[in-house]
Amino acid sequence: MAEHNITVERTLKVLLEEKKYPTLKDILITMNPADIAAVFEELGDERIPLLFRLLPKELAAESFVEMEPEQQELLIRGFSDAELHEVLEELYVDDAVDIVEEMPANVVKRILAQADPQMRKDINDILRYPENSAGSMMTTEYVSLRPSMTVSEAITRIRRTGVDKETIYTCYVTEGRKLLGFLTVKDLLLTLDDDERIEDIMDTNVISVSTLTDQEEVAQMLSKYNFLALPVVDSDQRMVGIITFDDAMDVMVDEATEDIELMAGITPSDKTYLRSSPLDLFKHRIPWLMLLMVSATFTGMIITSFESALAAQVTLTAFIPMLMDTGGNSGSQSSVTIIRALSLGELEFADLPRVVWKEIQAAVLCGLALSLACFVKIMLVDRLFLGNSDVSILVSAVVCLTMAMTVLIAKVIGCTLPMCARRLGLDPAVMASPFITTIVDALSLLVYFGIASALLFS
Amino acid sequence: MAEHNITVERTLKVLLEEKKYPTLKDILITMNPADIAAVFEELGDERIPLLFRLLPKELAAESFVEMEPEQQELLIRGFSDAELHEVLEELYVDDAVDIVEEMPANVVKRILAQADPQMRKDINDILRYPENSAGSMMTTEYVSLRPSMTVSEAITRIRRTGVDKETIYTCYVTEGRKLLGFLTVKDLLLTLDDDERIEDIMDTNVISVSTLTDQEEVAQMLSKYNFLALPVVDSDQRMVGIITFDDAMDVMVDEATEDIELMAGITPSDKTYLRSSPLDLFKHRIPWLMLLMVSATFTGMIITSFESALAAQVTLTAFIPMLMDTGGNSGSQSSVTIIRALSLGELEFADLPRVVWKEIQAAVLCGLALSLACFVKIMLVDRLFLGNSDVSILVSAVVCLTMAMTVLIAKVIGCTLPMCARRLGLDPAVMASPFITTIVDALSLLVYFGIASALLFS
Numbered sequence: 030m031a032e033h034n035i036t037v038e039r040t041l042k043v044l045l046e047e048k049k050y051p052t053l054k055d056i057l058i059t060m061n062p063a064d065i066a067a068v069f070e071e072l073g074d075e076r077i078p079l080l081f082r083l084l085p086k087e088l089a090a091e092s093f094v095e096m097e098p099e100q101q102e103l104l105i106r107g108f109s110d111a112e113l114h115e116v117l118e119e120l121y122v123d124d125a126v127d128i129v130e131e132m133p134a135n136v137v138k139r140i141l142a143q144a145d146p147q148m149r150k151d152i153n154d155i156l157r158y159p160e161n162s163a164g165s166m167m168t169t170e171y172v173s174l175r176p177s178m179t180v181s182e183a184i185t186r187i188r189r190t191g192v193d194k195e196t197i198y199t200c201y202v203t204e205g206r207k208l209l210g211f212l213t214v215k216d217l218l219l220t221l222d223d224d225e226r227i228e229d230i231m232d233t234n235v236i237s238v239s240t241l242t243d244q245e246e247v248a249q250m251l252s253k254y255n256f257l258a259l260p261v262v263d264s265d266q267r268m269v270g271i272i273t274f275d276d277a278m279d280v281m282v283d284e285a286t287e288d289i290e291l292m293a294g295i296t297p298s299d300k301t302y303l304r305s306s307p308l309d310l311f312k313h314r315i316p317w318l319m320l321l322m323v324s325a326t327f328t329g330m331i332i333t334s335f336e337s338a339l340a341a342q343v344t345l346t347a348f349i350p351m352l353m354d355t356g357g358n359s360g361s362q363s364s365v366t367i368i369r370a371l372s373l374g375e376l377e378f379a380d381l382p383r384v385v386w387k388e389i390q391a392a393v394l395c396g397l398a399l400s401l402a403c404f405v406k407i408m409l410v411d412r413l414f415l416g417n418s419d420v421s422i423l424v425s426a427v428v429c430l431t432m433a434m435t436v437l438i439a440k441v442i443g444c445t446l447p448m449c450a451r452r453l454g455l456d457p458a459v460m461a462s463p464f465i466t467t468i469v470d471a472l473s474l475l476v477y478f479g480i481a482s483a484l485l486f487s
Numbered sequence: 488m489a490e491h492n493i494t495v496e497r498t499l500k501v502l503l504e505e506k507k508y509p510t511l512k513d514i515l516i517t518m519n520p521a522d523i524a525a526v527f528e529e530l531g532d533e534r535i536p537l538l539f540r541l542l543p544k545e546l547a548a549e550s551f552v553e554m555e556p557e558q559q560e561l562l563i564r565g566f567s568d569a570e571l572h573e574v575l576e577e578l579y580v581d582d583a584v585d586i587v588e589e590m591p592a593n594v595v596k597r598i599l600a601q602a603d604p605q606m607r608k609d610i611n612d613i614l615r616y617p618e619n620s621a622g623s624m625m626t627t628e629y630v631s632l633r634p635s636m637t638v639s640e641a642i643t644r645i646r647r648t649g650v651d652k653e654t655i656y657t658c659y660v661t662e663g664r665k666l667l668g669f670l671t672v673k674d675l676l677l678t679l680d681d682d683e684r685i686e687d688i689m690d691t692n693v694i695s696v697s698t699l700t701d702q703e704e705v706a707q708m709l710s711k712y713n714f715l716a717l718p719v720v721d722s723d724q725r726m727v728g729i730i731t732f733d734d735a736m737d738v739m740v741d742e743a744t745e746d747i748e749l750m751a752g753i754t755p756s757d758k759t760y761l762r763s764s765p766l767d768l769f770k771h772r773i774p775w776l777m778l779l780m781v782s783a784t785f786t787g788m789i790i791t792s793f794e795s796a797l798a799a800q801v802t803l804t805a806f807i808p809m810l811m812d813t814g815g816n817s818g819s820q821s822s823v824t825i826i827r828a829l830s831l832g833e834l835e836f837a838d839l840p841r842v843v844w845k846e847i848q849a850a851v852l853c854g855l856a857l858s859l860a861c862f863v864k865i866m867l868v869d870r871l872f873l874g875n876s877d878v879s880i881l882v883s884a885v886v887c888l889t890m891a892m893t894v895l896i897a898k899v900i901g902c903t904l905p906m907c908a909r910r911l912g913l914d915p916a917v918m919a920s921p922f923i924t925t926i927v928d929a930l931s932l933l934v935y936f937g938i939a940s941a942l943l944f945s
Contacts, residue, residue, distance in 0.1 A: 059692045063711050188676050197673050198656050214672060215655050218646050234517045252740065253521050255733040257715070274732055275713040281736065282710065285743035286827055292747070293823035294816055302828040303838070307848030314820050314849065315856055318894075321816055322857055325809035326868055332805040333875060343798045346807075347790040350928055351783035353808060357815070358752055358779055358921050362772050365751035369744055370760040380761070390765030391772065398773055399780055410784055417791060436776075463816050470808050 037064075038071050045076060054083045062088065066095035074100065078107045090119030097304070098131035105136055114143040121195045122151045123168035123276065129156065155270075163247050164240030166280070167261045167270030172200040176209055176228035180220050183227055187214070196273050199258045202231045206267040208260055211235050237262045240269060244280045249374050251277040288372055291458035292365060294321065321463050327471045335478040338486055344419040345481060348428045349474070355399065356435040356473040357466035363388055363443030364465050368457045371447060378452040384444050392440035396433035404429045427481050434480075435473040442468060495522075496529050503534060512541045520546065524553035532558065536565045548577030555762070556589035563594055572601040579653045580609045581626035581734065587614065613728075621705050622698030624738070625719045625728030630658040634667055634686035638678050641685055645672070654731050657716045660689045664725040666718055669693050695720045698727060702738045707832050709735040746830055749916035750823060752779065779921050785929045793936045796944055802877035803939060806886045807932070813857065814893040814931040815924035821846055821901030822923050826915045829905060836910040842902050850898035854891035862887045885939050892938075893931040900926060 037056070044053045057065060057080070065084070069077050069092070077100055081089060093101060093116055105113060117125065117140065125144070129137050129152060141149050151169045158164030172194050174183050183200070191197040200217075202210045210231035220230055237260045238247050251259055251274055258271045287297040294317035300309060332339070332349075339346055367384065370376040376384065407425040411417045443465050447457035495514070502511045515523060515538070523542070527535050527550070535558055539547060551559060551574055563571060575583065575598065583602070587595050587610060599607050609627045616622030630652050632641050641658065649655040658675075660668045668689035678688055695718045696705050709717055709732055716729045745755040752775035758767060790797070790807075797804055825842065828834040834842065865883040869875045901923050905915035 061692070061694065061712055063713075184676070188679070191673060192677055197676070214676075215649060218642070218655070218672075219650055221646065234519070236519065252733070252736045254519055255521075274736070275710070278710045278732070278736055278739065281739060282743075282831065285740075285747075286831070289743075289747060289750070289823055289827050292750075293819050295820050295824065301833050302824060303833060303841070305845075307845050307852060310824075310845065310849035311852040311856075314817075315853055318813060318816055318820075318853060318857060319860055322809060322813050322861060322890075323864060325812055326864065328808035328812075329805040329869070330873065332808070333802070333873070336801045336805070339804060340798060340801045343794050344791070346797060346804050347787040347794070349804075349807060350786035350790070350811060350932070351780060353811065354783055354786075354921075354924060354928065355776060355780050357924070358776055359772075361751050361921075362753050362776075365747055366753065366760060366768075369747050373740070373744070375759050375761060383761070387763075387765050387768065391768035394765065394769040395773055395776060398769075399776060402777060403780060406781060406784065411787070415788070415791075432780075463812075463819075466812060466815070470812065474808070 038068050041068065041080075042072060045072075045080070050083060053080070057084055058088060062091035062095045065092040066097075066100075070097060070100060074103055078104060086115060087119055090116050094120065094124045094128075098128075101128055102132055102136060105132070105139065110139075110143055113139065117144050117148065121168050121170055122148060122155065123166065123195070126152055126155045126165070158240055161244045162240060163238045163242040163244065163261050163272060164269070166244055166247070166276055167240075167272050168195050169270045170194050171258070171260075171268075171271040172197050173203045173268070174200050174212075174227050176202050176204060176226070176231070178227045179223065180217055180225050180227070180230070181223040183217055187217075196258050196271070199256070199271075201235075201260055201268060201271070202227055203268050208235060208237060208262055208266065208268040209233065211260070213257075235260065237268075238272070239264070245284050245372070246374075247272055248277040248280040248284070252281065284372065288368065288458040291456060292368065292461035294318070294461075294463035317463055321467055324467050325470070328467075328474055331471060331474045331478070335481075338478065338482065342419075342424070342481070342485060344417070344424060345427075345477075349477070351403075352428070352431055352435055352473050352477060353470050355432060356439045356469040359392070359395065359436045360439035360443035360465040360469045361461065363440045364447050364461050367444045367447045368461060371451050371457045376448070378448055381445070381448050384448065385441060388440045388444040389437065392437040395440070396436040399436060400429035400433045403432050423484055427477070427484050430480050431473065431477040434476045435469065438472050438476070439465070439469045442472075496526050499526065499538075500530060503530075503538070508541060511538070515542055516546060520549035520553045523550040524555075524558075528555060528558060532561055536562060544573060545577055548574050552578065552582045552586075556586075559586055560590055560594060563590070563597065568597075568601055571597065575602050575606065579626050579628055580606060580613065581624065581653070584610055584613045584623070616698055619702045620698060621696045621700040621702065621719050621730060622727070624702055624705070624734055625698075625730050626653050627728045628652050629716070629718075629729040630655050631661045631726070632658050632670075632685050634660050634662060634684070634689070636685045637681065638675055638683050638685070638688070639681040641675055645675075654716050654729070657714070657729070659693075659718055659726060659729070660685055661726050666693060666695060666720055666724065666726040667691065669718070671715075693718065695726075696730070697722070703742050703830070704832070705730055706735040706738040706742070710739065742830065746826060746916040749914060750826065750919035752776070752919075752921035775921055779925055782925050783928070786925075786932055789929060789932045789936070796936065796940065800877075800882070800939070800943060802875070802882060803885075803935075807935070809861075810886070810889055810893055810931050810935060811924075811928050813890060814897045814927040817850070817853065817894045818897035818901035818923040818927045819919065821898045822905050822919050825902045825905045826919060829909050829915045834906070836906055839903070839906050842906065843899060846898045846902040847895070850895040853898070854894040857894060858887035858891040861890050881942055885935070885942050888938050889931065889935045892934045893927065896930050896934070897923070897927045900930075 041053060069080060081104055084092060125148065129140055144152060155165060170193055172187055172191065174186065187197050198214045200212055201208060210233040212231045216230060236254065240261055240263055247259060258273045260268055261270045261272060263269050290297045296313045296316055298305060298313050404425055407420055411420045446460040446465060450457045450460045499511060527538060539562055542550060583606065587598055602610065613623060628651055630645055630649065645655050656672045658670055659666060668691040670689045674688060694712065698719055698721055705717060716731045718726055719728045719730060721727050748755045754771045754774055756763060756771050862883055865878055869878045904918040904923060908915045908918045
């Protein structure tokens with residue numbers, strides 16, 4: 030896709046310089062809103078207002094929604110009140126809310142002043158819901174039908190009011206704002222008797238979410254049931270809006286990215302990589318690096334307290350990196366698996382005993398295989414091939430025993446901590462590799478020196 | 488949701504024992520296919536065939552699609568030929584293909600024998616496409632319209648043929664199988680003149696994918712353009728099928744899970760955590776653990792070759808874990824960020840110079856902050872608080888200098904390797920934390936002993 034944009038971009042640049050506006054317009058109207066937004070961004074801020082004004086009203090609004098907040102703000106600041114009003118007219122409420130959330134206060138004030146009274150009310154209502162809740166991501170524009178309508182009345186209603194709705198394909202049947210059922214346009218079109226009543230063909234087994242449901246759960250439900258939209262109800266079970274599949278898709282991508290960032294010890298960021306400055310990267314990366322560096326003081330203290338033992342048997346030092354890395358890797362395998370299963374709703378805290386037992390069994394298998402391989406490796410590589418006679422059979426027994434113990438400890442900690450985090454209402458992803466590595470490092474060193482003291486220095 | 492299933496499950500169990508089949512049926516038909524599949528699984532394999540036969544035909548087929556392969560196989564083995572034929576009748580081709588791909592050969596043979604000739608041909612066609620390609624995930628059932636049709640003719644056609652289509656909301660305009668354009672049911676319904684011709688209202692700017700396009704790219708395109716479906720064309724630009732948003736959502740979730748697993752050194756698995764046996768976990772985890780353990784031989788060799796220096800200055804050993812962990816964490820921060828951006832299509836290989844330069848700047852900032860903090864920490868904690876007089880200012884200078892160098896090396900390697908992997912056609916996620924940690928470990932030790940030799944032992 031990027032290749033394609035680059036070619037169009039060059040053409041548009043030339044046409045712009047030659048002021049061939051009708052040709053420019055002809056090209057732009059063949060393009061999709063997402064591509065228009067991408068090309069505009071590449072062409073540079075000073076050209077955007079001119080290009081934007083070439084677009085027909087609806088395409089302009091759709092492209093506006095796809096732009097980055099910086100470009101949106103630039104455009105809004107350049108708009109006359111009439112222009113701003115016109116763009117807002119074309120926006121769906123949930124998109125308008127997304128934009129308002131990104132703008133500085135004085136721009137928000139102008140937006141609210143130019144919005145229709147109904148939209149202003151809707152925007153303000155949605156802004157009141159907590160961040161990442163269903164209420165904050167819903168749109169209030171949906172097709173509602175009465176139970177007593179006939180199929181042909183319903184189709185007429187959709188044809189008359191559908192143009193302003195984000196989706197017309199799932200219609201909700203309400204009475205006094207209470208949600209009674211739903212039906213799809215497919216159901217309507219495939220019902221061949223036009224006089225059939227909506228209440229007789231609607232599906233009353235309607236799955237809804239509350240305004241306060243977390244957006245991650247909403248996305249999982251849409252994906253699980255393959256719905257195009259989910260209705261949102263308030264605490265009195267009155268219908269207040271819908272959430273559509275495209276927003277759910279965005280949430281799933283964002284949540285996966287957030288989990289991945291947290292797992293790697295990065296505080297989550299809204300900006301894409303190319304839009305992040307080195308200073309942004311620094312700010313999101315330094316907190317965990319700093320914390321983990323300081324907590325490595327403990328591993329240092331453990332080594333220092335065994336310094337005399339290490340001085341007597343320096344060869345033990347050579348195996349520290351291998352033991353620590355294997356422990357870290359084993360722990361992060363478990364923690365990452367569990368964190369992902371928690372995120373996808375496959376696991377909950379009640380499963381903890383099953384999970385721990387499964388991890389113990391897997392750890393015993395991994396530990397046995399690794400320590401056996403490690404023993405063979407030490408004998409062949411370190412003793413025979415490298416001719417390091419310091420590595421006695423006793424030393425390699427200490428290393429292999431520590432290896433097996435470390436894997437076990439790492440896997441049990443790796444599965445337990447994320448589940449406890451979830452239980453405490455924290456994000457399990459915080460309990461991922463870097464955090465667990467630090468704990469496992471310290472424990473594996475204690476085990477190592479403990480076993481070494483018992484077997485070598487007794 | 489799990490809570491909810493448990494309650495229903497208990498009711499169903501009691502009703503089953505009391506053989507109250509009409510009541511059972513009444514409850515089941517209020518439920519969604521995904522929930523029915525989940526409850527069936529909980530109730531145990533021996534009860535499933537009986538329960539399944541209570542479901543009406545369409546709901547039975549929809550629930551069948553949602554089940555795990557084990558339950559599907561069990562049911563198929565119990566089906567009479569007539570029953571199998573009936574279920575297959577109700578399936579969409581892409582779902583049938585998904586099932587066929589999971590079944591053993593003798594079950595596949597029965598399925599193909601009982602499928603209609605058209606479905607058998609479609610299944611065989613789709614099976615011929617490479618795994619993870621658009622061709623292998625598409626369905627061949629879509630609504631096609633002729634350009635010369637009027638709006639009312641098109642609506643009539645949809646009402647007549649729509650029942651067998653996975654989605655009717657996006658219709659494709661073809662002539663001699665060539666894809667000319669598309670339009671949505673919303674467009675059709677909102678066109679108030681019933682005699683308008685399809686060719687006059689269709690959108691000719693149609694975005695399609697080829698049968699060989701990778702499924703990840705397909706999912707990204709559906710998400711980027713917020714489409715309900717994407718048309719798939721063969722090498723002669725003839726339309727062969729569509730891919731719908733729900734399949735794209737599943738692909739995005741699966742691809743994110745696969746990336747996360749690879750990043751943690753786990754070979755990807757199709758099974759959910761609770762369905763994986765300890766032996767499964769072992770098989771998917773041991774390859775990387777083994778490889779990384781063996782490659783730690785190099786870090787061991789490096790330490791061994793500096794053994795005499797370490798014996799003279801044992802205190803240097805105490806800082807090895809901190810330096811290695813900081814290097815590993817810095818590297819995985821960069822690699823994970825880059826891998827995610829590559830997966831989401833935000834970066835490509837051509838961006839490498841920009842990326843490296845950005846990472847160098849971020850690394851310098853992180854390195855400076857960390858080594859400064861590290862110096863203060865060593866002076867306050869190790870020297871003052873712990874009273875470790877071995878830690879001279881020169882030693883801490885060696886440690887802090889190594890720290891800054893390691894962060895720089897780690898971040899440059901962390902961003903470069905995943906991009907090179909992508910360039911070579913490998914999955915960038917393989918180049919994540921465990922792999923990079925091993926390389927960075929070895930390099931940071933070399934830097935450490937190099938600087939130590941220069942400053943302490945010269």
